[in-house]
Amino acid sequence: MSDIDDPAQSRPMALLDRDGVLNRDTGYPFRPEQIVWIDGALDALARLREAGYRVVVVTNQSGIGRGFYTERDVTSLHEWMADVVRSRGGWISSFYYCPFSPEATIEAYRQDDHPDRKPNPGMLLKALSDFPTNLGRSLMIGDRDSDMAAAVAAGVRGFKFPGGNLDHFVRSALAQFQEG
Structure with a gap:
C-alpha cells in the first residue's frame, strides 16, 4: 500500500x-x-491520486427511500466502481450516501431535512472527520447548487462541474485551487 x-x-x-x-x-x-x-472520469480520479488527494464520493441516493433499490444494491455498485477506478490507477477511499429524502415512499427513509442530505454538509463533515485531512487544500466537485452549498457549509472550496470532460475540469480546478 502506498502512503496515499x-x-x-x-x-x-x-x-x-x-x-x-x-x-x-x-x-x-x-x-x-x-x-x-x-x-475523463477515470483519468480524473487517477490525476487526483497522483496529486496526493484522498478521494471520497458523497452522493444523495433517494432511490433507496423511493424503493427503487436497496442500500445493499448501492454498496455493491460502489464496490464495483472502486474496483474499476483502481484498475485505471485511481483510488476511492470511501463512499458516503444519503438514502433519506422528503419524497421517500419508505417511511423509515422519509425525512424533511436530514443532516446528510445535500445541500446539508453531513456527509462531507463525516468524510472530513473520518480521515486526517488537510482542510485548507480540500475541495468538492459537484454538478448542482446543492453540492456547492454543502461545500460552503463544510468549509471546503467548491467547483461546479458543468459537464464535458472531468479530467480537463479537474486539471483546471487543481490549477485554480493552487493559485487562489
Missing part, C-alpha cells in the same frame, strides 16, 4: 458527487450495467 492509500496519512480531500460527475445521471442507476462513466 494509508488512511492514517493526512491528505487534502477531493469530495466528489457521483451521478452527474463520475457517471452520467441516467435516473437512479444502481447496477454496473447502468453506469456510463463521464468522459
Whole structure:
C-alpha cells in the first residue's frame, strides 16, 4: 500500500458527487450495467491520486427511500466502481450516501431535512472527520447548487462541474485551487 492509500496519512480531500460527475445521471442507476462513466472520469480520479488527494464520493441516493433499490444494491455498485477506478490507477477511499429524502415512499427513509442530505454538509463533515485531512487544500466537485452549498457549509472550496470532460475540469480546478 502506498502512503496515499494509508488512511492514517493526512491528505487534502477531493469530495466528489457521483451521478452527474463520475457517471452520467441516467435516473437512479444502481447496477454496473447502468453506469456510463463521464468522459475523463477515470483519468480524473487517477490525476487526483497522483496529486496526493484522498478521494471520497458523497452522493444523495433517494432511490433507496423511493424503493427503487436497496442500500445493499448501492454498496455493491460502489464496490464495483472502486474496483474499476483502481484498475485505471485511481483510488476511492470511501463512499458516503444519503438514502433519506422528503419524497421517500419508505417511511423509515422519509425525512424533511436530514443532516446528510445535500445541500446539508453531513456527509462531507463525516468524510472530513473520518480521515486526517488537510482542510485548507480540500475541495468538492459537484454538478448542482446543492453540492456547492454543502461545500460552503463544510468549509471546503467548491467547483461546479458543468459537464464535458472531468479530467480537463479537474486539471483546471487543481490549477485554480493552487493559485487562489
